[in-house]
Amino acid sequence: MRLYYDDAYRKAFRSRVVDRREDAQGLWVELEDSAFYPESGGQPPDRGTLAGVAVQDVQADEAGRVWHRVAQAVAGEVEGVIDWQRRLDHMEQHAGQHIASGAFLEVTGRDTISFHMGQEVSTFDIAGRSAPTADELLRAERRANEIIRENRPITLRWAQADELASLGLRKPPQVSPPYRIVEVADFDRSACGGTHPRQTAEVGLVKLYAAEAVHDGFRIRFYAGQRARLDYQRRAAELDRIAATLGVAPGESGATVDLRLAELERLRGLTARQRRVLLDQEADRLAQAGEPVFLALPERGPDDLRDLAARLAARGVPLAVLTGTKEELGAIVLQRPNGDGPHLGEALKALTAALGGRGGGSPVQAQGALPLPAAALLEEARRRLGGL
Template sequence: SVEEQANALIYAALPIHAYAVDEQTLSTIPLRRPPKVTGTIRIVEIDRYDYSACGGTHVRTTAEIGPLKITKMERRRNQTRVTFLCGMRAYRDYGEKHRLITEAATLFSNEIQQVPTLITRNLALLKEKDRALEEAQRALLTYEAQTLVAEARMLGSVRLVQHTAQGQEVTLLKTLATQLQSYAQVVALLASTEDEKVTLCFSCDPTLTTESKLNMGQLLRTVLQPHGGKGGGKADFAQGGGISPTELPAIFTAAEQSLKELLHN
């Protein structure tokens, strides 16, 4: 590999020379790239291996460069950008990475060579447990939806579900609101509180958006606006927040009153 070749040249301790040449002599030197200036040019040569037009400082032999490690290679158009470390920077980088991999091996109570395999195995187990947890949560939400519908209050011709959960994840609240949409003639006013943050989800049986002209997005915006909250969505599903938990009773009361008026009309 390129990295192995570079390190082989470094450990060969090739001498490095610097000398000046005129333009006529310059044409006989196999430069890596042509110089950007004219006249007398300073050449830095790695013992018949590499020739560069360079005015900067340089080491005396390739051995002074120390170990070289390529850390990244990126394709850019028709070229490759190479990022590398050498010398003490490469040494310190190796030391830090060795410390990290050793700590990982200690956590697994195993050899460092086994760390990648153990990480892969544990990630697979975590994904499997996540899937099992998601299935359990879906089953629990299905049961919760059934319970809420069974306990729903009649509001005119619709069944009103009003529910506040403490610390429930927003994704689970949305899933519950979506599940409640599958029940006929159900309107759901759901909220989740965590510290001072409130998330609201309003949903309804999609047929109510045409039969009774209900619009959850409009309803949510209407009840949140006086309290400085924001929200919106579609006719059968809306989400919002920006209020404090103490304002929830007023929000639910206003939403229920608006629904009564809409259903009466």
């Protein structure tokens, strides 16, 4: 007999081991009666102990027999103890989901099509791939918390197949009769084999978040009970931290972030304009002699090298070979004006063939990254390409 069916608050019980089996996962025992919840309907299995031995998993087989995977053999009469914090959390999530799904149906007309309870986050999927509006989400959450505050009874009863039509279930049962009916008084009636508290107030709080479209519906992420309170604490702490960093009150941090981002955008534009001016000045200075330019710029990255080399070619410099730094490697850019001349892409390929790294390009422009620091890379390039 499944003791949790009628009493989800049963934390300990005595029973007898009636069967055992072994598989790749370990040793499993069946009890005459058990208060352990086997994984099903989106709810994870209970944990706890049997005769002081850890219960690592609980699964029901196709015949409905409940198997407990135990860390070591147990036999005869045993005391079972349920990991109560875990069970209580599951009860809060499961009842929270019934209430939230009922509220979603009432507010949006959208059915819940599936449910998953995770160790951190739980979700249910509602019909239709479109996201609920922010207003719908808020109204569903408000309605769910209203049902919680009204402290309505959550009751259990068994029903036969011929009663199904008259039960008014939120969705058709996916199991065969008799059905275990979980009712939130005058609000929601579902067929469910899970564990729930006796009153809605025990759920405490429900918080809903729109997650993402899934293949046949839209996923809602939710927290109930202690998880919802922890979610509130985490978010409040995060907001306080952001506000403290910005030096404003928590309620002002959103508007302040908007202002700071606009300022950042303005400064980015200013920096880009100043960079172009500086590159132009640098190119003017380097191009004065009209000679090839071989220059190591260890502090500069490939973008700077490329933009400077292009400016040098535009000013008639016959060949520019610039080296800099790209992460752990040396960066190199070769450029010359359009028209007849050596194939710089091929020249760079010859350099990487000799020194390693990668690179290539067109007859007039080439760039690469080689395993040498900027100064040494420039020396090698000058030695091997000086005749270009």
